[in-house]
Amino acid sequence: MTLLRRYATLIGFAAILLFFAISLPDTFLTSQNLINISQQVSMLAVVAFAMTVVMAMGDFDLSVGSMASLSGVVAATLFVAGWSVPAGIAAALAVGLLGGLFNGLLVAGLGILPFVATLGTLTMFSGIAFTISDGRTIFGRDIPEGFGTFARDALELGSLRIPSLTLVALAVLAVVWFVLEHTSYGRRLYAIGGNMEAARLAGVNVRRLRASAFAITGLGAAGAGLMVASRVASANPTQGAGLMLDAIAAVFLGMTMSEEAEPRVLATLVGVLILAVLDNGLTQLAVDSYVREILVGGIILAAVASARIGLGRG
Amino acid sequence: MALLSIRELHKSYGGAPVLSGVSLDLRAGEVHALMGENGAGKSTLIRILAGVTVADRVEARLDGASLGLGTPAEADRAGFRFVHQELNIVPALSVAENIFLGHPMPRRFGAAVDWKRLNARAAEALARFGVRHIDPRAKAGRLGVGDRMLIRLASMLVGGASPARLFVLDEPTAALTHAESDRLFRVIDELARGGAAILYVSHRIDEVMALASRVTVLRDGKVALSAPTAETSRAALIRAMTGREIAEGHPPRLATPRPSVVCRLEDLSSGRLSGLRFDLRAGEVLGVVGLDNAGQSDLLRLLLGEGAPAGGRAEVAGRSLPRSPAEAWRRGIAYVPRERRKEGLMSGRTITANTVLPHLSRLSRHGLARPRREAAEARRVAERLRLRFQHLSQPVRTLSGGNQQKVVLGRATLATPRLLLLEEPTRGVDVGARQDIYAALRGLAAEGCAIVLASTDLPEVLGLADRILILRDGRQAAIVGAAGLDPSSLLALIYGDEEPVPAS
Numbered sequence: 058m059t060l061l062r063r064y065a066t067l068i069g070f071a072a073i074l075l076f077f078a079i080s081l082p083d084t085f086l087t088s089q090n091l092i093n094i095s096q097q098v099s100m101l102a103v104v105a106f107a108m109t110v111v112m113a114m115g116d117f118d119l120s121v122g123s124m125a126s127l128s129g130v131v132a133a134t135l136f137v138a139g140w141s142v143p144a145g146i147a148a149a150l151a152v153g154l155l156g157g158l159f160n161g162l163l164v165a166g167l168g169i170l171p172f173v174a175t176l177g178t179l180t181m182f183s184g185i186a187f188t189i190s191d192g193r194t195i196f197g198r199d200i201p202e203g204f205g206t207f208a209r210d211a212l213e214l215g216s217l218r219i220p221s222l223t224l225v226a227l228a229v230l231a232v233v234w235f236v237l238e239h240t241s242y243g244r245r246l247y248a249i250g251g252n253m254e255a256a257r258l259a260g261v262n263v264r265r266l267r268a269s270a271f272a273i274t275g276l277g278a279a280g281a282g283l284m285v286a287s288r289v290a291s292a293n294p295t296q297g298a299g300l301m302l303d304a305i306a307a308v309f310l311g312m313t314m315s316e317e318a319e320p321r322v323l324a325t326l327v328g329v330l331i332l333a334v335l336d337n338g339l340t341q342l343a344v345d346s347y348v349r350e351i352l353v354g355g356i357i358l359a360a361v362a363s364a365r366i367g368l369g370r371g
Numbered sequence: 372m373a374l375l376s377i378r379e380l381h382k383s384y385g386g387a388p389v390l391s392g393v394s395l396d397l398r399a400g401e402v403h404a405l406m407g408e409n410g411a412g413k414s415t416l417i418r419i420l421a422g423v424t425v426a427d428r429v430e431a432r433l434d435g436a437s438l439g440l441g442t443p444a445e446a447d448r449a450g451f452r453f454v455h456q457e458l459n460i461v462p463a464l465s466v467a468e469n470i471f472l473g474h475p476m477p478r479r480f481g482a483a484v485d486w487k488r489l490n491a492r493a494a495e496a497l498a499r500f501g502v503r504h505i506d507p508r509a510k511a512g513r514l515g516v517g518d519r520m521l522i523r524l525a526s527m528l529v530g531g532a533s534p535a536r537l538f539v540l541d542e543p544t545a546a547l548t549h550a551e552s553d554r555l556f557r558v559i560d561e562l563a564r565g566g567a568a569i570l571y572v573s574h575r576i577d578e579v580m581a582l583a584s585r586v587t588v589l590r591d592g593k594v595a596l597s598a599p600t601a602e603t604s605r606a607a608l609i610r611a612m613t614g615r616e617i618a619e620g621h622p623p624r625l626a627t628p629r630p631s632v633v634c635r636l637e638d639l640s641s642g643r644l645s646g647l648r649f650d651l652r653a654g655e656v657l658g659v660v661g662l663d664n665a666g667q668s669d670l671l672r673l674l675l676g677e678g679a680p681a682g683g684r685a686e687v688a689g690r691s692l693p694r695s696p697a698e699a700w701r702r703g704i705a706y707v708p709r710e711r712r713k714e715g716l717m718s719g720r721t722i723t724a725n726t727v728l729p730h731l732s733r734l735s736r737h738g739l740a741r742p743r744r745e746a747a748e749a750r751r752v753a754e755r756l757r758l759r760f761q762h763l764s765q766p767v768r769t770l771s772g773g774n775q776q777k778v779v780l781g782r783a784t785l786a787t788p789r790l791l792l793l794e795e796p797t798r799g800v801d802v803g804a805r806q807d808i809y810a811a812l813r814g815l816a817a818e819g820c821a822i823v824l825a826s827t828d829l830p831e832v833l834g835l836a837d838r839i840l841i842l843r844d845g846r847q848a849a850i851v852g853a854a855g856l857d858p859s860s861l862l863a864l865i866y867g868d869e870e871p872v873p874a875s
Contacts, residue, residue: 058718063457081395107721141388226557239732239739239740240735240738240739240740241731241732241735241738241739241740242730242738243740244724244728244740245728245731247720248720248724248728250717251717251718251719251720251724252713252716252717254714254782255708255713255714255715255717256712256717256728257696258675258706258708258714258715258730259700259706259728259782260695260696260697260699260700260701260729261697261728262695262727263728316766317719317720318719319719321709
């Protein structure tokens with residue numbers, strides 16, 4: 058029972074892979090398709106990894122999607138104003154850091170529930186993105202060459218071309234993994250997630266840590282927003298909107314693999330891959346996108362339910 | 372004849388027997404105590420009575436008729452009622468609503484709640500065991516733990532498939548103050564006099580001797596002793612529980628307090644605290660006692676850096692009061708909170724993670740965690756406190772209560788603190804673990820650690836403390852030397868019946 062609970066998600070992932078490998082014998086398990094998947098999912102992956110940081114503390118951040126849109130719009134607007142690519146990127150990332158810090162101050166400083174605080178900033182960030190861009194898509198000659206081509210670049214490894222977006226996602230994964238699993242900082246975040254009051258009374262500076270963790274998540278969301286903007290070589294105030302729910306779903310899927318239901322970033326990676334493989338495989342099978350959403354939602358619920366079963370006392 | 376008779380109760384988990392051949396007879400109108408160390412099988416026995424756990428084999432008879440024990444519904448039909456340590460009440464609802472929670476409420480016109488009758492019936496239920504000080508219309512969240520327990524008991528009288536016949540109370544006084552405990556004992560007497568059988572689970576020998584007419588002791592899943600309390604003794608109970616002779620009481624002092632002052636308060640006031648004035652020297656143990664909620668927690672939390680002083684002067688470890696718990700721990704002020712589960716443990720996290728948390732900065736290098744060093748340190752304190760565990764990476768929720776408490780204490784003492792703040796350090800802890808904790812505290816004092824010990828266990832305070840601070844409504848009422856005091860004279864001081872002789 059424990060085994061089933063622990064490995065249900067991995068078994069499910071393997072089953073999904075097997076299913077697509079059999080139904081799509083020629084196109085699914087090819088290196089080209091797998092590389093495509095890795096690129097398609099890289100933006101979601103970055104948001105999900107960043108989300109894992111706040112979820113380690115038992116919090117979550119609903120504003121990541123609109124932060125991603127905002128950062129893309131900020132960068133594009135600055136490019137239009139003549140800023141260089143590095144300066145635009147730095148400014149957009151700074152916006153993410155500050156926006157995340159704002160979330161953190163609302164949650165940790167004022168004690169507003171994360172759900173409410175980030176629901177508020179979700180709306181705010183989105184509104185700011187619309188205001189800055191005037192509701193238009195910024196594209197074409199306004200976007201510098203270097204910014205748009207970055208997403209199409211790749212690292213050549215023999216016959217393999219690893220897309221640069223995939224490499225960015227892997228780098229973010231490595232950093233988040235290092236911070237959460239190998240630093241005192243990460244241990245304190247998990248302690249807060251385990252019992253916030255106990256952590257505070259044991260000398261953990263809960264306020265500062267919560268604020269900083271939200272800042273990190275904001276930074277990650279902004280980074281993902283830049284990746285999206287680079288990939289489509291344009292920016293509009295809604296293009297990051299879909300990321301938030303999928304990111305939270307990926308973290309939840311990952312949490313089902315931990316005995317104590319703790320979010321771990323490598324498990325989040327599995328969650329991200331499940332969503333990505335489903336999306337890719339079902340698209341290839343020409344399953345209607347609305348049906349796809351029903352299936353994805355059902356699989357998330359099944360995974361979480363199977364983790365609850367046998368937990369007994371729940 | 373027994374109301375409930377249990378014979379040949381067997382239960383094992385994965386081949387390991389937890390209960391083997393246990394017999395138990397509970398009589399109407401009688402308080403029967405159940406004792407045993409943590410892990411002796413008490414909890415399993417209770418869960419089987421409640422129908423939450425199914426026995427491998429059992430012969431149960433209720434009034435001589437065979438009784439099936441298997442589901443909570445059967446237990447409810449048999450009239451069994453359970454009060455657990457963790458009290459589930461809904462703070463936002465009134466006392467009366469909580470009493471009727473899960474039971475049909477009195478109604479008017481078939482739908483609307485009849486508030487008048489609801490409150491009247493709640494008051495009646497409370498009055499059945501002599502409780503008149505709780506207003507049924509008050510918000511339950513405003514009540515103390517003791518009163519919450521009373522409304523749970525009242526709730527058991529109004530509802531259920533059949534009238535209550537057996538009350539099982541699992542360490543009910545663990546979280547109660549003296550006054551609350553006294554009141555609960557009167558209620559238990561009242562329930563027994565009404566013809567109910569009471570199964571009373573407790574670690575506290577004094578309570579058992581005073582309250583119960585019979586006692587059964589479990590050890591390693593077997594009945595080690597079952598006798599009328601009048602025919603047994605404290606020593607016999609301890610022997611039965613531990614299987615060995617334990618020098619009960621408190622280990623002797625290993626050293627006398629040193630001259631250096633660790634903590635000095637001069638007429639300090641803060642919040643509801645006032646008139647605090649004492650010096651605490653290195654190696655000294657200061658007991659803090661008072662009636663329920665007389666400010667014990669507030670005093671310890673103030674020293675931990677919560678709450679700002681309003682007047683007077685305070686010096687802790689050479690400086691002013693810390694401004695946050697984080698600063699307090701950095702300066703060598705460690706804290707063992709009152710509510711182990713709520714305020715002490717991250718119960719899903721490992722023994723190591725729980726133990727090293729406040730010491731991470733010291734154990735890491737440039738912020739980089741060093742897991743092997745963390746584990747080595749955790750193992751060192753675990754062994755010093757004689758923690759019983761399988762491996763350091765097991766979640767602390769899988770430990771027994773006494774061992775969980777050792778983890779919290781281990782966290783506070785991983786590095787010898789300059790000032791150790793303890794609240795109820797042995798609540799819900801069995802005799803053996805208690806002795807280990809006392810020995811550790813003596814060792815810390817000998818190393819020069821100053822200890823502030825707030826406890827409702829008066830023999831414990833008298834046995835460990837050098838001096839005792841008595842709080843009354845947040846005010847420092849007295850500070851006395853512990854030598855020569857006994858529990859009853861200390862209690863008299865707490866109630867303010869006599870004026871103390873000031874300690875030098």
